[in-house]
Amino acid sequence: MPQPATPPTAAPxxxxxxxxxxxxxxxxxxxxxxxxxxxxxxxxxxxxxxxxREPRPMRTxxxxxxxxxxxxxxxxxxxxxxxxxxxxxxxxDRRIKNVLLTEEGEETVRRIRADMLSxxxxxxxxxDEDRHxxxxxxxxxxxxxxx
Amino acid sequence: MPQPATPPTAAPxxxxxxxxxxxxxxxxxxxxxxxxxxxxxxxxxxxxxxxxREPRPMRTxxxxxxxxxxxxxxxxxxxxxxxxxxxxxxxxDRRIKNVLLTEEGEETVRRIRADMLSxxxxxxxxxDEDRHxxxxxxxxxxxxxxx
DNA sequence: TATTGTTATACTCTATAACTATA
DNA sequence: TATAGTTATAGAGTATAACAATA
Numbered sequence: 001m002p003q004p005a006t007p008p009t010a011a012p013x014x015x016x017x018x019x020x021x022x023x024x025x026x027x028x029x030x031x032x033x034x035x036x037x038x039x040x041x042x043x044x045x046x047x048x049x050x051x052x053r054e055p056r057p058m059r060t061x062x063x064x065x066x067x068x069x070x071x072x073x074x075x076x077x078x079x080x081x082x083x084x085x086x087x088x089x090x091x092x093d094r095r096i097k098n099v100l101l102t103e104e105g106e107e108t109v110r111r112i113r114a115d116m117l118s119x120x121x122x123x124x125x126x127x128d129e130d131r132h133x134x135x136x137x138x139x140x141x142x143x144x145x146x147x
Numbered sequence: 148m149p150q151p152a153t154p155p156t157a158a159p160x161x162x163x164x165x166x167x168x169x170x171x172x173x174x175x176x177x178x179x180x181x182x183x184x185x186x187x188x189x190x191x192x193x194x195x196x197x198x199x200r201e202p203r204p205m206r207t208x209x210x211x212x213x214x215x216x217x218x219x220x221x222x223x224x225x226x227x228x229x230x231x232x233x234x235x236x237x238x239x240d241r242r243i244k245n246v247l248l249t250e251e252g253e254e255t256v257r258r259i260r261a262d263m264l265s266x267x268x269x270x271x272x273x274x275d276e277d278r279h280x281x282x283x284x285x286x287x288x289x290x291x292x293x294x
Numbered sequence: 295t296a297t298t299g300t301t302a303t304a305c306t307c308t309a310t311a312a313c314t315a316t317a
Numbered sequence: 318t319a320t321a322g323t324t325a326t327a328g329a330g331t332a333t334a335a336c337a338a339t340a
Contacts, residue, residue, distance in 0.1 A: 015260075021285070044306080069322070070323075070325095074306080093321085095320065120161075123161040126164075135163075137277060137281045142269070214331070217300075221330075241338080242339045242340065243297095
């Protein structure tokens with residue numbers, strides 16, 4: 001018997017979709033933590049490095065990491081001790097310290113990102129239309145912060 | 148000038164899509180941690196509770212939480228001290244301790260899940276087709292473990 | 295022998311509060 | 318006064334290694 005034009009499986013309920021988002025988010029971070037660990041980094045250290053495509057003040061890092069500013073001191077301390085980042089006082093406002101990647105830090109970020117991408121083999125197999133649709137759906141469910 | 152039939156924005160590259168997945172996963176856990184915190188729970192405590200729809204051995208929890216078994220002892224200790232879970236020795240294999248929700252634990256999980264769902268307003272606004280497409284894309288990019 | 299769970303240890307992450315330096 | 322960053326502190330999460338109980 002030919003299948004009908006409608007999808008062969010029923011559409012998931014919002015609750016079922018939420019559960020699947022939970023599994024996907026867990027899988028993403030399980031991957032990321034494993035890739036960071038291959039470079040001797042914790043999850044938070046890896047996240048911090050990957051946020052430093054451009055130099056950022058400590059305060060901004062705290063906002064992006066969704067943690068208190070006092071935590072960032074220790075995280076950046078450890079990254080700095082390993083030579084992956086350094087602090088620079090901002091000339092315009094000497095209260096601010098910008099954190100930026102060293103060359104070794106940049107190389108580490110490149111490797112982690114490459115490892116992540118090769119782990120997400122499903123992404124490369126998506127068509128242009130599928131990637132476009134995926135992006136649109138993610139944006140609708142997780143909108144960018146308005147501010 | 149009329150727009151072409153193709154989508155108005157270009158399809159994202161796999162790398163761009165990976166970055167968006169990173170933002171989405173971060174947003175998901177920022178939400179989840181905030182909802183858990185409203186009940187005085189940490190992220191890991193909230194995750195543990197939400198994994199207990201059915202009783203599970205400590206070892207299974209360690210696998211699902213992607214952490215060492217020794218950590219689960221402390222996490223479950225704290226949840227048990229607050230009356231949200233309890234341990235039960237499995238009769239068939241007395242080495243195994245099954246962890247299960249108390250009634251208060253079940254109520255807490257219900258509230259956290261309801262809070263999450265009301266926070267993900269975008270999910271309710273998706274059409275049946277969109278939810279089905281989203282599910283299919285998530286499954287392709289984050290396949291269920293084969294084992 | 296192998297597996298489950300716990301304990302002990304050391305390190306990292308976490309929020310809170312108090313502090314310094316700068317604006 | 319207000320903001321950026323640090324320090325001190327206590328509690329929670331983390332992996333490793335060693336252990337007891339059970340299979």
